[in-house]
Ligand SMILES: [Zn+2]
């Protein structure tokens with residue numbers, strides 16, 4: 001059982017710079033063999049991968065699985081099901097749960113529950129400060145011992161530079177990346193979208209780009225002094241991208257991610273008060289969107305992450321200013337990225353796409369994923385890269401339905417997703 005032979009696909013592994021037509025064998029949960037042609041063995045299930053990519057399972061380093069405390073939005077099980085349906089085999093969950101994941105006990109508990117309940121692998125990003133209150137750094141030694149892979153207060157970014165500096169020193173000592181949502185709350189207070197012509201017309205309070213860029217600059221300066229690995233979440237502004245380019249050139253250990261929605265959408269998506277277009281950071285201007293695209297092409301942006309943020313229908317049904325921030329991402333990410341890529345004058349190669357969605361994010365967070373090395377765990381996705389499909393929220397595996405891509409025609413979909421050699425998702 002659980003022996004599969006993937007036949008005649010385009011095998012893509014950025015970690016080995018491998019791009020070849022051939023077969024891949026999985027046995028006992030591991031990648032057993034890769035070759036131009038392999039002969040089926042007794043007891044093996046043969047999967048025809050003609051016209052498909054065979055890639056390392058996708059890795060999303062920014063998701064909200066909502067447990068503990070908010071299982072009406074998502075659970076480890078439904079979030080994991082959404083992940084494998086989207087081609088993801090490893091995800092990193094954020095700590096803004098109820099209670100927040102700020103102790104070794106909670107980190108251990110979520111890891112143990114995820115092993116039993118989630119169809120994909122779940123790595124825990126623990127809180128950066130106690131209770132995510134931005135006042136007292138956590139016990140990073142204990143969090144690391146418990147298995148946390150990074151620390152972040154995501155939606156509740158540390159406002160005090162002094163606290164952030166201490167948190168960075170602490171995390172650097174235990175080689176934990178400091179993962180930050182960059183937002184100066186004094187600039188974004190009360191905002192529900194990007195500040196610009198659209199917010200002015202709708203009469204909604206907007207957050208200026210500086211709400212993000214001020215904290216990107218501050219955090220990068222502090223990272224330079226403390227030597228921590230700073231990872232900036234969901235980059236949304238052109239100037240933020242230029243700042244990261246600058247600090248990278250200075251040799252600062254800074255990395256960043258962009259979400260599929262910031263590559264495809266702008267603030268105009270909020271024009272009919274669609275709360276499924278409300279997220280934080282907000283959708284910005286076309287100039288920002290175009291700059292983020294250039295940031296990916298030029299390698300300033302390291303990877304793509306979804307910020308999968310499920311909210312229940314009754315929460316998103318509120319008036320725009322009252323509705324919570326956040327949208328689903330796991331099941332639409334691949335189709336959105338391949339749609340975005342298809343619109344580029346000079347599209348990225350498949351190997352580069354797989355790098356952005358798997359190998360690069362795994363490396364950034366030090367995860368044992370994002371590669372097809374023989375002997376490695378068989379976390380593998382078979383992708384139909386040219387398949388057009390329409391997003392129907394009713395068909396999503398997530399417990400929530402909040403996607404701005406409802407009704408969109410996307411390109412590319414995960415056909416089969418294997419985790420440790422076991423088939424966890426199939427479109428057959
Ligand atoms: Zn955030």
Ligand SMILES: [Zn+2]
Pocket residue numbers: 062064094154155307309
């Ligand atoms: Zn987030």
